[in-house]
Amino acid sequence: MADRPAWCFDIDGVLLDISGVLYDSGGEGDGTPIQGSIDAVKRLKASPLKVRFCTNETQCTRQYLVDKLVRLGFPISLDEVFSPAPAACQVIKRKSLHPYLLVHPDAVPDFSEFDLTLPPDCVIIGDAADAFTYDNMNKAFQVLISQENPVLISMGKGRYYKEKDGLMMDVGGFMTALEFAAGCKAEVVGKPDQGFFLGALQDMQVPVEKAVMIGDDILNDIGGAQRSGIKGVQVRTGKFRPEDESQSVVTPDGFVDNLAQAVDLILGN
C-alpha cells in the first residue's frame, strides 16, 4: 500500500455519500454495488470510527432507500441516513406554509405530515425525474409567481448524477429554471448546505476537524464539506469525470480510486 496521505490521520467519524460511492443506481432492479464498497462499509462499522450516510437522494423515501441498500448487502439502518426531506419538512413547518410538491411520486410519503389538499403557498423541489413535466414545472412556477415573497425549498442542487444509461440531469437545473422564471432564490436543504453536514456530525458527536466526507460530487460533497470545516475526499467512481481532477474550483483533500481504497487508508490496513 502507498504511504498514507495527511487527510486520513486522526479521523473519528466518516460521512459517506451513497449513490456513486456505495452503488450505481439506474437500470432494472436495485442498481449495482461498487466493487469493494460493501466490504468497506462493513470494515468501517466494525472499527471504532463512527459512520453516517449523507445523501441528496430524493427519488424515493428514506425507508425505501435503506431497504434497497440492505437488499444489496450494505449494513445500514434508517437512523444512520441523513437525507434532505426531513430538513425540507422542518423549514416548511417553521414557516407555517403549505407546500406544492415537485418531487418524485415515490418520495411523496416523506411529506405525509402536510395536508396537500390546501392551496399551496410554497414549493418543495426534489429530483422528480420524469415528473419534471412542463405542466408540473408550470404549476410550481404559478405558485411562486403568485406570492409576494416566493419560498422555494430545493432538496439539493446537484448538476447531474450517473445512471447505467449515462449522466442524468439532477434537481439543480430545474431549481435554477424556477428561480429564473419566478425571480426568486431557492433555499437549499441537503448537501452542500452546512447545516446538513453539521447535523450529521452532531448526531455522531464528532467535531469537524476529526471528520471526513467521502463523495463523488466535487461541488456538493467535497466543496460543501470543506466549507463546513470537514475534510473532503473525492472518489473516482460514480459521476466522477477526469475534468474534476484538473479543472474544478474545488480542491479535495485527497483523491481515491474508490471507497475501498479510502477505508484502507483511514484504517491503515
Next chain:
Amino acid sequence: MADRPAWCFDIDGVLLDISGVLYDSGGEGDGTPIQGSIDAVKRLKASPLKVRFCTNETQCTRQYLVDKLVRLGFPISLDEVFSPAPAACQVIKRKSLHPYLLVHPDAVPDFSEFDLTLPPDCVIIGDAADAFTYDNMNKAFQVLISQENPVLISMGKGRYYKEKDGLMMDVGGFMTALEFAAGCKAEVVGKPDQGFFLGALQDMQVPVEKAVMIGDDILNDIGGAQRSGIKGVQVRTGKFRPEDESQSVVTPDGFVDNLAQAVDLILGN
C-alpha cells in the same frame, strides 16, 4: 388626448412585439386580439411610418404565425416578421454543426435545412412547452455534456408569457437549467439580442434614433431595445404586471395602456 410625451416625436419606424401587444394567445383557437390593436396596426401601415414585427414566438413556424394573425384580422405579411428561428439556423450553419432540436413540434419545419438523422453536436432550444419533458431535457443535456465546448443556441430567454389560463414558463428557465447542468453559457438569438433589433431596423432602413419598440416584456422588449439605442415603450397588456412599473431594473421611455394608445400618440391623432 393627453399631451404627447417626448418619446413619440420624430419616429420613422415602429417595431411591434406580437404576443401580448397584438393579441393574447392560449386557449382554444387562434387567441384573442387585444382591444383596438387590429385598427392600430392598420392605421400605422396607412401612415408614412415603417413597421416590422419582432417576436420571440417559437411555438410554431413563422408562416403559421402570420397565417394566424391574418385570420385574426391583422394586415401582416411574412417578410415583415422577424423571429429567432432564421437567426438560430444561421449560427448553426456558420459553425457547421448538427443540432438537437429542443423545440415545439409545430416549429420543427423551420429547421428543415438540417439533417436531423446525424448525431447532434449542439442544441437549439425554443419555447417547447409540453415538449419540455425530462427525457427531452436530458437528451439535450447529454449532447451538451459530451462536447468539449458545448454550443447551446437559445431562441429568446423570456421568463414567462401570458395565456388565458395565466402566466406560463417561457424558454428562459429551461435555458438556464441546461446552462447549470452542462456548465455552459447559451448564445441567445432573438430578443433581447442587439443583432436581432438592428436587423429589423436595417430591413426597414430606419436609424436607431428614429425607431421605437413597443412591447409587453420589460426585459426582452424594452431593455433589449434600449441597449440597442432604440426607444422602448411598455404596454400595460399581455404579461405586464404592476410591479414592472415600479420595481424593474429597466425604465421604459414611456408607458401606454395598450397599442392603440401608443399609435394615437405616435400619429398625433
